[in-house]
Amino acid sequence: MPDTPVPAPKREWHGTHHAWSFRPHAFRWVGEQIVGLNFLPLATEMRAWMLQQGRLALMPPPAPGANGGFTNPYTTSGVTLQLLMAQAISALHDYATSETPDHDELDAELERLRLYNEVLLYSARLCEVAIKQLLYCTQIPESRYKRMALGALLESPCPSCKRQNGQEPHLVSLVGTLAHPFHLCLQFEHCAMDHMDLVNRLRNSQAAHAGIQQLSIRSVEASKAQLMQESQEALSGFVHMLSHLAELEERMLTDLAEKGEAINVLKSGGLAAKDCNFNLVPGEEFVFRPAAQRADA
Known part of the structure; x- marks a missing residue:
């Protein structure tokens, strides 16, 4: 799957970016020791699989x-959705490139719609879950994003402005908020978010709610050719978009790994639990200041 997407329609993004910090849930713990990070590079692995540069893994044993x-x-x-997406892509490719003598024109057109819609649905859902697993590591309340679809x-x-009567609420971008401390705002607002918006609109207009493409019954070969063309356009944009999410994952993984190592060193040195109320600011080096020093500042 080439990383040469059809350019997504450009739009202006006005959502503000809010400051945030990591929370303890960003790590996996055994007692008071950090033993790993609490998310996996879903976008990185999905993109590598689509480019035939890696394999998808199952979740570690519970x-x-x-x-x-x-x-x-x-x-x-996310791991489950990765595997479903991979299966949908493989099924689409197999159908579009294989002989199906038992399928007539109607069968082929229905199969085209089914396979294409599956890919659109899983593309949007994978974007959503890849973003939400990163948000889960932050102090942003889960109630803010748990029920949000990709567009939101x-x-x-x-939400604060919405609760004030008579106020016109300003817009917030949770995707931009994640990218901001790692200096990825321009990449996301000028490229990645346009592709996410396109995936979301295709999903909503063609594969969700009450909308779907119309049947266009013609030869089996014509239906398969359209399936291949449309899916390649959608998936090339998707794999390019994953490259931006993969970079965000890599920045967060590196940042958290460094912070986790520093915290473990402090704990191994005898730092008491009562002194472990850290403010883990993303993108900034973690420097521990004892409570006495903070009080004197």
């Missing part, structure tokens, strides 16, 4: 959260 297990629900869902994650009215 383990209690207190014993180093994953507690991020979006990571678990890109840009949605500020």
Whole structure:
């Protein structure tokens, strides 16, 4: 699958970016020791598989959260969606490139719609879960994004403003908020978010709600040719968009790994639990200041 997308329609993004910090749930713990990070590079792995540069993995064997297990629900869902997406892509390719003597013109057209819609649905759902598993590691309340679809994650009215009568709420971008401390705003607002918006609109107009493409009954070969063309356009944009999410994942993984290592060193040195109320600011080096120093500042 080439990383040469059809350019997505450009739009202006007005969602503001809010400051945030990591929370303890960004790590996996055994007792008071950090043993790993609480998310997986879903976008990175999906993109590598689509470019035939890697394989998709299953979740590690289940383990209690207190014993180093994953507690991020979006990571678990994301691994399943990865595998479903891979299966949908493989089924689409096999059908479009194989002889199907038992299918007539109607069968081929129905199969085209089914396979194409599956790919659109899983593309949008994978974007959503890849973003939400990162948000789960932050202090942003889960109630803010748990029920959000992709479009709302890109840009949605500020919930605080919405509660004030007579106020026109400003817009907030949770995707931009994640990207901001890693200096990825321009990449996301000038490219990645346009592709996410396109995936979301295709999903909503053609594969969700009450809308779907019309049947266009013609030869089996013509239906398969359209399936291949449309899916290649959608998937090339999807794999390019994954490259931006993959970079965000890599920045967060590196940042958290460095912070986790520093925290473990402090704990191994005898730092008491009462002094471990850290403010883990993304993109900034973690420097521990004892409570006495903070009080004197």
